[in-house]
Amino acid sequence: MGTRYQTHRAIGATRITPEKWRAARAAVEDVADRFSALVEYADPQAMATADWTVMDTAAHVAAISWLNTSAVVSDDTPFPMPGMRKQIAATTVDNIHAGLNSALFRAYPERDPGEVVGRLRSSIDEILRLTATADPTRTISWLGGSKVPLAGLVAHLTNELLLHGRDIARAVDLPWRIPHEYAAQFFELFLIEIARNGAGHILDDDRPVHQGRIAVEFRSDYTTPVTMVLDTGAVWIEEPSRDNDVRVYFKPAALSLMLFHRIPRAKAAMTGSLRVWGRRPWLLAPFLRKVRLP
Template identity: 85%
Template sequence: MGTRYQAHRAIGATRITPDKWHAARDAVKDVVDRFGALVESADPQAMATADWSVMDTAAHVAAVAWLNTAAVASDDAPLPMPGIREHIATATVDTIGTSLNSALLHAYTERDPGKVVGTLRTSIDEILRLTAAADPTRTLSWLGGSRIPLAGLVAHLTNELLLHGRDIARAVDLPWHLPDEYAALFFELFLIEIARNGAGHLLDDDRRVHQGRIAVEFRSDYTSPVTMVLDTGDVWIEEPSRDNDVRVHFKPATLNLVLFHRVPRVRAALTGSLRVWGRRPWLLAPFLRKVRLP
């Protein structure tokens, strides 16, 4: 990424408000209860993904939450698992699913359902305790030299619980609800804020970069309208304007499933959960080749 991120200078208006901060804290408490009950009722050996069992998946989420207890304390706090810091520092979107996640599962070896859920609950309780009186806009060092606010870290944890809870529930044929209002918090407090505060080298890759500006406006019934701009590799946030190239209207839960490769874009479009138009809608494809999630 460019020097825009290396300077860690927030661009565009923050979406963090006191109401959304309280909502993010309530959401993670709600979803961790549902997730814990799901894990403890599921077959631990069932395959939740092509590579992870139910307990591998739950252990991954617990390890992420445990690491985040150090992140909210300070950028220099010792990590609870050895050998992870170097993977965090060098992470890109393309290596999170291989290098970092593999290192996490190797470092966190517990697979007993009760103990894994216990670690998860204790870690989230500790995060909420440590941040009870904190400024939710305070930024933290995150993966690949990126910066996220406290509110974004909490919203990201909720999204981890929701997405991986869905993986587990589908594996054992149990219902699982992804509330749009919770997914909207991930979009506004994490995705938009990481673009505001600096993505570091998270989006770095060897792909050919689209030359020139692409402005994509995002709207939903649960979020404030916002424009994300990609310009020859740099990404930042602006307010919507008439010269936006692409306009996207989305249901937040569906957008998250699309971005994390759980639902194809075509299926989301056919159901009306993702609508794309604008003066140059074809530019959404090169935009998403660069602005992407693991």
């Protein structure tokens, strides 16, 4: 049987301030411009990953952006691609590539650079227009029945643009910058807020469950200190305390690259981008086996 992760004992008021909401909106617009220019310059057939060309990668991001034009309105708004709501509800971290990503490729087969960039730009413009007066703390049903606030959905889209922009830039030997401030938005507004609001079954798997509590405190120069707790099938947020098991100092861009398997944990540690200490630092390993990204 898979493990169903529940949010439990959400602590503290929301940290989605008006300032952070404005910053998240500005970030997605900024990175979308950079990403679009990169795609227009790059060789469309260059391999951005082991399996995806530059245009596969760009189309993937454009399709997600297009879906989000409906997601930001309400949970009842039809998606522009039929059948996606059921697919999204069934998605977990472990089946996202074979499930949702494959379904998006079938539903959005466009690979012409001009058309894909046009779809991406129009979708992000529409998201920003539709959310101009919206409450950024309003939660949206997301993958696997998880709940993410509107600000978190925007921060997630920025992160998609940043990570896949890096993939494309590396394929064509161009520099690509991931600002720590933008990566910090993904951590605070998306990752932490999903744990606050409800992880649904996005982390379900059939691996043995670690029995007992693991409390991991996260600190960086760009985020508010916070503790995420994993306890035998439940994940929730607490304020940092002296009895946390693990303490992690991180640089946000490196943490994002590590969590999405772009760089190994050892490299992040050796460069000083990830430092781990605490009463029981070895518990970070079982924590990250469960609280993970695709």
